[in-house]
Amino acid sequence: MGCGRVGSQVAIRLCEEGHEVAVIDHDPTQFTRFLPASFTGQQLAGSGSDHRVLLEAGIERADAFMALTHGDNRNVLASQIAKYIYGVDRIVTRLADPFRAELFQRLGLTTVSPTNIGAELAYDALTRE
């Protein structure tokens, strides 16, 4: 869910590794912008917290769900729908806000905070000089 720079890179990589991938984004122009013509995964325009879209993407037989949009709350809602309504085992949720990343990690989601990672990398780059 979320076909921006981050989402598309992950999707392309998983697809190349031979996984069956479906990408959801509410803005279909993101597909042409970030996905190469060689991308074989399913592309779905719509909201990742819309049950209809999730079902179309095959959520009921999905082994993993990743919510990687810029919207923290949207990511949390969709991730919890995938986990608690459709029983998806592995969930990765992107959260820009480190507080919410910590909280929802505690509540059972695997959260990734680009803010923390970016800040660490920037700090390391500076202090390594």
Place this chain on the structure above:
Amino acid sequence: MYIIVIGAGTVGYGLAIELLKFPDHEVVLIEDDPERANELRDELGEMVIQGDGTEVVFLEAAGAGRADLVVSLTRDDARNLVACQVAKHWFHVDRTIARVSDPRNERLFKILGIDATVSAAAAALAQIETTLPEHIIVPLMHLQGSGLEIVDLHVLEGSTADGTAIKDLALPYQTVFSLVVGIDGAPRVPTSDTVLQTGDEVIAVIAEAAEEQLRSLFAGPLAEIDEADVGADGA
């Protein structure tokens, strides 16, 4: 009670105004949109905070640590869910209420421990259902976590319940009839000997799973004719 209301749209603003009428309540209203927040601050003063009610910092500023109740009433299900989860699990707020716009999200909110949900769709549906004469069970309120609900049952003419004493009805487990309002409009607390009559309304606590069973006791003969026809086939 100390109450934080998130989202100052028509619903949130309306609720805040109602709550302010009670001198015992202290109310804070969090609104994301700066223009709307300013407008409300002119009217209501310091109780209005401009900010994102799903963020720890703004909830902290609103005093979430000592709040008894957080109600999130924005149009966005995602924000309402997250605001309530942050309130509950970060600030340990006792009670959280969220507005749900997509009825399919209601189950999730329940699973995740949101204490109550407010749904315009559900409210409208219940309102419509009360006006349909053939409607036998109108859900009034879900008792969170118990699997029980309070319902309004209508006794239809010719139903199993019609003319039968409560003790003679095969009521599902956990059913309690609390109040019977007769066709004359007089409320009575029923005993096991109370005989139900056409037009009676029964306010009852029932198990959510028992709705179908009760429906068959309170349904008029029309609903049963189909089955009788099938049974009589070939006779």
